[in-house]
Amino acid sequence: MNLHEYQAKQLLAKYGIKTPRGMVTAEPKQAAEIFNQLNFSKAVVKAQVHSGGRGKAGGIKVVNSPDEATKAAIELIGKTLVTHQSGPAGKLIHKIIVEETLPIEKELYISIVIDRKQNCPVLMASAEGGMEIEELAAKSPEKIIKFYLHPYLGLQPYQARELVYALDICKFQDKCSADIFKLGVSLFLGLSKLFIENDCSLAEINPLIISQSGLIALDGKINLDDRGLFRHKDLQEMRDIAQEHPQEYEASKHDLSYIGLDGNIGCMVNGAGLAMATMDLIKLHGGEPANFLDVGGGASKEQVANAFKLLISNQNVQAILVNIFGGIMKCDIIAEGITAAVKEVGLNLPLVVRLEGTNVKIGKDILNKSGLNIVSADTMDEAAKKIVQLAKK
Amino acid sequence: MSILVNKDTKVIVQGITGGAGSFHATQMLEYGTKIVGGVTPGKGGAKFADKVPIFDTVRQAVEKTGADTSVIFVPAAFCADALYEAADSGLQLVVCITEGVPTLDMVKVHKFYQDKGVRLLGPNGPGIITPGECKVGIMPGYIHKKGAIGVVSRSGTLTYEAVWQITNLGLGQSTCLGIGGDSIIGTSFIDVLELFQKDKATEAIVMIGEIGGTMEEEAADYIKKNVTKPVVAFIAGKTAPKGKRMGHAGAIISGGKGTAQEKIAKLTACGIQVVPNPAEIGNTVKQALRK
Numbered sequence: 001m002n003l004h005e006y007q008a009k010q011l012l013a014k015y016g017i018k019t020p021r022g023m024v025t026a027e028p029k030q031a032a033e034i035f036n037q038l039n040f041s042k043a044v045v046k047a048q049v050h051s052g053g054r055g056k057a058g059g060i061k062v063v064n065s066p067d068e069a070t071k072a073a074i075e076l077i078g079k080t081l082v083t084h085q086s087g088p089a090g091k092l093i094h095k096i097i098v099e100e101t102l103p104i105e106k107e108l109y110i111s112i113v114i115d116r117k118q119n120c121p122v123l124m125a126s127a128e129g130g131m132e133i134e135e136l137a138a139k140s141p142e143k144i145i146k147f148y149l150h151p152y153l154g155l156q157p158y159q160a161r162e163l164v165y166a167l168d169i170c171k172f173q174d175k176c177s178a179d180i181f182k183l184g185v186s187l188f189l190g191l192s193k194l195f196i197e198n199d200c201s202l203a204e205i206n207p208l209i210i211s212q213s214g215l216i217a218l219d220g221k222i223n224l225d226d227r228g229l230f231r232h233k234d235l236q237e238m239r240d241i242a243q244e245h246p247q248e249y250e251a252s253k254h255d256l257s258y259i260g261l262d263g264n265i266g267c268m269v270n271g272a273g274l275a276m277a278t279m280d281l282i283k284l285h286g287g288e289p290a291n292f293l294d295v296g297g298g299a300s301k302e303q304v305a306n307a308f309k310l311l312i313s314n315q316n317v318q319a320i321l322v323n324i325f326g327g328i329m330k331c332d333i334i335a336e337g338i339t340a341a342v343k344e345v346g347l348n349l350p351l352v353v354r355l356e357g358t359n360v361k362i363g364k365d366i367l368n369k370s371g372l373n374i375v376s377a378d379t380m381d382e383a384a385k386k387i388v389q390l391a392k393k
Numbered sequence: 394m395s396i397l398v399n400k401d402t403k404v405i406v407q408g409i410t411g412g413a414g415s416f417h418a419t420q421m422l423e424y425g426t427k428i429v430g431g432v433t434p435g436k437g438g439a440k441f442a443d444k445v446p447i448f449d450t451v452r453q454a455v456e457k458t459g460a461d462t463s464v465i466f467v468p469a470a471f472c473a474d475a476l477y478e479a480a481d482s483g484l485q486l487v488v489c490i491t492e493g494v495p496t497l498d499m500v501k502v503h504k505f506y507q508d509k510g511v512r513l514l515g516p517n518g519p520g521i522i523t524p525g526e527c528k529v530g531i532m533p534g535y536i537h538k539k540g541a542i543g544v545v546s547r548s549g550t551l552t553y554e555a556v557w558q559i560t561n562l563g564l565g566q567s568t569c570l571g572i573g574g575d576s577i578i579g580t581s582f583i584d585v586l587e588l589f590q591k592d593k594a595t596e597a598i599v600m601i602g603e604i605g606g607t608m609e610e611e612a613a614d615y616i617k618k619n620v621t622k623p624v625v626a627f628i629a630g631k632t633a634p635k636g637k638r639m640g641h642a643g644a645i646i647s648g649g650k651g652t653a654q655e656k657i658a659k660l661t662a663c664g665i666q667v668v669p670n671p672a673e674i675g676n677t678v679k680q681a682l683r684k
Binding site: 120134152199201269271275276284326357379380381 | 498501603631639643653
């Protein structure tokens with residue numbers, strides 16, 4: 001689950017990390033009120049969407065008066081922002097933040113993610129802030145400093161001190177009224193604590209700035225591990241389904257794993273690996289998959305029916321491929337789910353079904369007796385070839 | 394021979410009275426696995442299927458039955474605790490089927506297992522099977538056949554697909570195992586490759602990887618240096634979009650890293666045969682065996 005910038009900043013503040021003064025709103029009119037209320041002479045209006053690259057896409061505007069703030073808010077709220085990370089459909093802007101602008105002495109980069117090679121979280125920092133980490137990693141990987149968080153202990157104070165020295169931020173002390181060394185140590189420790197206590201998968205401050213009043217998180221990005229969400233009621237409430245892909249959200253309600261793609265062949269498969277392999281095979285035979293859909297191992301007839309309806313609901317889908325290797329999942333459950341869904345919503349698209357594994361005979365019988373116009377296939381290769389041909393017609 | 398499990402493996406089932414645990418315990422018993430006990434706190438003293446003793450703790454189960462292996466079906470929210478208990482009770486191998494264990498729980502669990510020197514397989518995998526001898530997991534037993542091909546994978550059903558192709562060609566498998574689809578898992582490809590290389594019964598290896606992480610790339614280097622047996626690889630997810638989690642928690646291209654193309658290029662560069670068509674895994678390994 002992703003958080004908005006304003007939510008990320010609330011969390012950062014909770015862990016003692018300073019953020020610019022500002023407020024969030026969904027009402028364009030309130031932009032001016034915030035501007036006045038916080039005594040701004042200049043401010044920045046930032047679109048709240050689950051995507052990076054907002055600045056370049058016009059989602060961040062600098063304003064010099066309450067009227068300009070309102071004007072910027074009117075322009076942003078309700079608009080769809082397309083960034084280089086959002087995909088072509090973009091993300092709808094529901095909320096904006098209006099916050100102070102600050103003089104910047106120095107921009108830094110800091111983030112924590114899971115390092116899959118070391119099997120623990122890693123804190124990455126760089127004195128080259130403002131750039132995206134991918135860009136930085138490609139351009140000058142030697143400028144990224146890494147500290148691994150001990151699995152039991154998290155980041156230790158000595159590491160935070162080492163990090164402050166490595167970033168060489170104390171040289172800006174004369175520009176700053178607060179103790180940069182102390183601020184730095186407590187900020188790095190705070191971010192580590194935040195990451196661990198909230199089951200984060202990403203906690204990023206970019207840029208972290210050195211300003212007259214200290215170290216301030218000018219932007220914040222926090223993603224959460226969905227699997228840890230059950231123990232964070234407060235964070236669950238921060239979910240913004242308006243930012244999610246509608247079919248992916250629908251799928252998540254039924255405990256299905258669905259990812260929308262650009263092709264025209266709808267796929268329903270059990271198991272993530274087989275589902276990816278099926279998409280790859282469609283492509284190999286010259287077709288384009290419309291989605292990734294894993295119905296999982298223990299799906300019920302109803303879940304299968306919902307999955308099938310989800311496929312049909314995609315307007316781009318011109319043919320459907322079902323590829324099932326029954327293990328825990330029984331082929332008869334799949335067959336019953338498909339027939340139930342078709343009875344309910346109808347089907348005028350070509351359908352190729354490949355069933356193998358547990359209860360395959362019963363499953364095939366159910367489909368044969370259903371009277372549905374189904375092309376059956378014995379292997380996944382045959383199934384993929386057939387569906388590609390049918391989708392081209 | 395085989396790797397990790399065989400006809401003498403004594404298995405306990407953690408979470409044996411739950412839905413998945415009881416169903417698969419029955420399936421494993423039918424396959425002939427020596428299920429010597431089950432663990433469900435509070436239900437000690439009862440029997441599963443009228444014959445398998447249930448214990449309150451893993452330690453009791455190990456002391457009373459001499460079990461060396463555990464398979465875990467405990468729900469994700471409580472799974473870390475079950476994993477610690479297993480590692481702290483004198484077992485050699487712990488197979489975790491549970492999907493959805495929080496990543497930061499696994500960070501601690503991984504360290505705990507490393508320090509204890511206990512082997513963990515999974516989580517979020519199908520388990521392990523040595524055909525005709527022992528099945529510790531959820532794979533359909535009948536698709537397997539005793540033979541000389543070792544199969545290792547990050548996936549469940551895609552492994553069944555590969556195994557079924559191999560069996561239908563009249564060949565069989567030495568041991569098949571899934572290492573799990575999560576981003577933090579106990580046993581890596583390299584660990585398994587090392588075991589297959591040493592195993593006398595294994596003549597060729599099928600390795601099924603997917604997008605996300607760099608485990609396949611590390612395996613490629615390892616194979617080039619250390620594995621003399623033929624290895625056939627398949628990498629799932631060539632068509633997967635960036636930044637999206639493809640079902641498995643670990644199957645995600647993040648920051649442009651972990652693509653199928655990168656993995657295929659690395660494996661190929663290390664002289665490993667990568668099958669472009671997942672329907673050709675069986676045929677390809679058959680040919681590799683003949684060489």
